[in-house]
Amino acid sequence: MEIMMEKTVLVVIPAEERHKEKLERAGKGCRFVYASPQTATEEMIEAADVIIGNVKPDRLHEPERLQWLQLNSAGADAYVKPGILRSTTMLTSATGAYGKAVAEHSFAMLLMLQKKLNLYRDAQTKNEWSDFGTVTSITDVTVLVVGLGDIGLHFARLASALGARVIGLKRSMGPCPEGVHELHTMDELDNLLPKVDVVASFVPSTATTYHMYTKERLMAMKDTAIFLNSGRGDAVASEVLYEALSEGWIASAGIDVTEPEPLPADSPLWQLPNLMMTPHISGQFHLPETFERIVDIAAANLEAYLKGENLRNRI
Known part of the structure; x- marks a missing residue:
């Protein structure tokens, strides 16, 4: 009526x-x-x-x-x-x-970090002709997508289309979506983290996702792994992420969200060469x-x- x-x-x-x-x-x-x-x-x-x-x-x-x-x-x-x-x-x-915009932004970060383009850009601004050594290929990695909503599914399809093996995590089981090779529930996160090369997180801010990427979980990842976060900044504490990157628990990270936002000017995250960070702009109306x-x-x-x-x- x-x-x-x-x-x-x-x-x-x-x-x-x-x-x-x-x-x-x-x-x-x-x-x-x-x-x-x-x-x-x-x-x-x-x-x-x-x-x-x-x-x-x-x-x-x-x-x-x-x-x-x-x-x-x-x-x-x-x-x-x-x-x-x-x-x-x-x-x-x-x-x-927002799926297309945020997923493509995060995926661009992944490719940039794999090819160390962030380091070459930093060197360019210093007028330095440098060689930063070996790189990795999207065709050779296993990607764990944490949060298979609209954004996560877009990201999974991009990674799969270029040859990555994609494992998806969501709250409950269902049919395995297009672009995802394996589907698991969130309670299997700890078992999967040590086995993957890329963790792409797109979880919302909830009581269960708050600081879910603990020190123990980041330490359990491969030291060659890349961590991406375009969900919510409070999924990982800033000091834990800084320690993971500065101590070499993981190789690099690309984030569009931080805790807090805006990130304070005196945060040590700004100075990390193996961190690519953007100020929560992957969505919006860009x-x-x-x-x-x-x-x-x-x-x-x-x-x-x-x-x-x-x-x-x-x-």
Whole structure:
């Protein structure tokens, strides 16, 4: 049964006219208000039945009227904490929009670290003509993908397509996805870490993933292994990662997330030659296709919401 009362939809993603037209077609009969996370006023937030986009969690305070919040991020951990949303407010994420962008970014890091291009770039900035020795090939490695969501599956397919053997880890067993040669559950992590050449982590921030890559687990990995993290920074403590890289427990790491964020300027991680680090930018809207997918998800969910149907990516 359709909901006939006019709904106020606050849109805080950077929608262009064509995006606004798509949203308004899906939300026919709704009143649309456009702002940014910074310019949205308290009055706008309090008057909204629906918000599309990531208003900062500390600005929400359990708004009484808000029925549904559609995030433009895949991660929703900041919005499920007490005091942010009422228990009756629906929360949906943009899972499915970021797989291509984040997976390709992380995969580029892997190839760069295998060929030591980070070291050659550092040498170039110092006007040094250097040879950093042996490299490895993607065709010769076993890759462990921890977290087989949208991003993890994209990464697995990239690695598999170029000849790597891919082992996937997820919370529960099911059919083995395309691009994955072996499928295991998360409780087998300790058995698998010593056997693989690359660990690519795409886990969200939860109580079970917090600091999951302990000192003992990183020490158990091959000293030639590469560690990648484009999930959440708190999966590994910064001091543990620094020790692993500086002490040679693993060969190198490529990370797009840190703990904390932004990483303090005095963190010793900045100075590690065997670490490639980017400031949590692999997602966002740097790949234009990502934003188009976010709008598509929001529009489809808005249409479903007005019809009283189930929403995609409900948390």
